[in-house]
Amino acid sequence: MTLASRLLLTFALILCSACITARADVGDAPGANLEVSLITYGPGEIYWERFGHDAIELRDTVSGEEVDFNYGVFSFEEKNFFLNFARGRMHYLIDAEPTTDEENFYKEAGRSVTRQRINLTPAQAAALRDFLFWNLRPENAGYNYDYYIDNCTTRVRDALDRALGGIIKTRLTSLPGSMTYRQQTVRLMSAQPWLMLILDLGLGPYADHPLNAWQESFLPEELQKSLRNVTIADGRGGTQPLVQSEDLLSPNRLSVPPAAAPDLRIPLGIAGLLIAGILLLAWRRATLIYAVLGNLFLLLAGLAGVLMLLLWTLTEHHSAWANANLLLFNPLAFIWLRPLWRARRGMQLSPYANGALVLQLVALLIALLLHLLPGTVQQNQPWILFALPCWLALAWTLRHNRHT
Template structure:
């Protein structure tokens, strides 16, 4: 979805480009007729296409990308306009990214350079000619040219509500006088922002885990077709079902024709979210089971098992505590709206960071035992509540994977502290070596 390179990368790609017809045959899919424009009517010299680029390998390429392509026969130009430009070398880029204040911009790029880049990176390219009247085509061209001016091109990027695809959608809706929004805003889809994000993270478990943990309750609301157009490929699919009024008031298909400019040698993007729940269940239960076995070994006098149980419990408190602090920071101190109201804080509790000290301290020195037991028990109870409360309307976040992973471990950590501190109290006089 995000366009990863600055303009000079496309200038380099232009050297590799050739006329479109010489690179790959076009595959025309469908056509629809529109009222013929008068030869001298303003805008009749323009042809407007939606270009959709399939998903790629890098993180920011997994959501696809799109652009408006305007062919101007009078000027002899073929320009594309996309809103996905960013630069890692921008001042404070990392901090802006973390706090949700990333600056993207819109950029016109020569059509041949654009196509050459995506072919080089093995990403499919679909062109859909749009059924716009001459006046609408002209209005769109004037808008994108205005938007490309230095004082107008920058905007604050939001992954779901204001990204490169929604900006393109809004530009087309502007040209259509609001018809696109009217036709799609009330048509609900079965997907959510979380579901689509997880779907596109298929095959990358660390990324899948990260977005599942980071996204909060707002990401689980059903979205309309209008909102679904934050995804370029979904927008292209949705356009096939949209009709708009022509200059005579008759309803016509928004898409006049389709051309597959390039078909990548990779599978299409996944159509459903992966079923990783079983994996999170297995990891959570396995981690908890290892803790139980180590505690049993420690209670039999095995010093290595005592160390292992303490270390394993402490490692989890580091992971849960740091993760919880990150989630809390994202909710309270950033502009990442969809990371707010995150029920995963019930399972990755920021208070766990205190157990990093209290767990080994209570087990090995028997100091702070009461505090360690109370805090570990409180964290375990919160995690248990987060599981039981799934049926309550205000606690229905789709975070089954996080619950499956964290709940058994949080319970096992409390049990570990309880058992080992009890064992140490009774065994210390006769086992000073421990």
């Protein structure tokens, strides 16, 4: 082979290699060509969007390909979806989409989009990429979703922490959280007051334990803030921020959740006093209104109690287990539906109904003592303030009828 032929062959090989490199994508790019970012999407308007969302973005700096990996995919078409949802057995999936398509969806919805460049070594970036692609395999893609400890954000957090050898968890577990699960839930759901109240009523003591920053990073917004406090070795004996840069790609155009959870004690306390006052006034002046309003309260209290019992005994919603609100609202309420209706005519309580009423008053006393004693975990003061005057008003009117 002549020198000219060799030079021509060498040039062709170099050109071919350059073309292959230019066509390389995120899946086979070397770690030195990968940029890793955390993409955080602000809360949306629909109730299941109120917690926000996030994804890991991988970008090949040579080909320019950008892919978002997110763990928030579910399908209403799944067999027994609503039954599984009720039982606390929700199945979610990881998915990968081109960054442009993913981000445009959130921008058009008016939700904020923020990119945080994560400072990873080439080896760490490649390891993260390999893990995400392994996770995309059909046999690995699904997981059992939990709102607080295993959701689309904790999966993103754990994947980043895994690539960094546990640095994120070590740092964040040493920092206190700002709120409890209950406070964060009430804060974010305050735009839908009816749903906020249902969730607050249904949460048990699990939701009131103090959190550290690692646990509180179940929320995209909290993970975004927490990563700003993480530092890593710079390779020269010092440290550097984990977050290289942070850019707001699209501003929020929706209503912003409040910075703190609303205090439900005053509104629920006033509502309880108002219902109790109407019951007492109607008992004297409009017995039909008294019976209708009283039975409505008893019906809702009984249904709430049944639901809380089912959540505790038949589901995997552990955040709803051992709910002290069962002392305030429980199936015993159904016992007085007929006696209360008859009480509008001054008819006596049966010994059975009277005994059940005494039992309910004892349950109210226990609920109050549990809250006043030191070491109490569940923060259900708003519901105590609501239920106490209602039950006392009903008990007084029913007991009065018994002695007439």
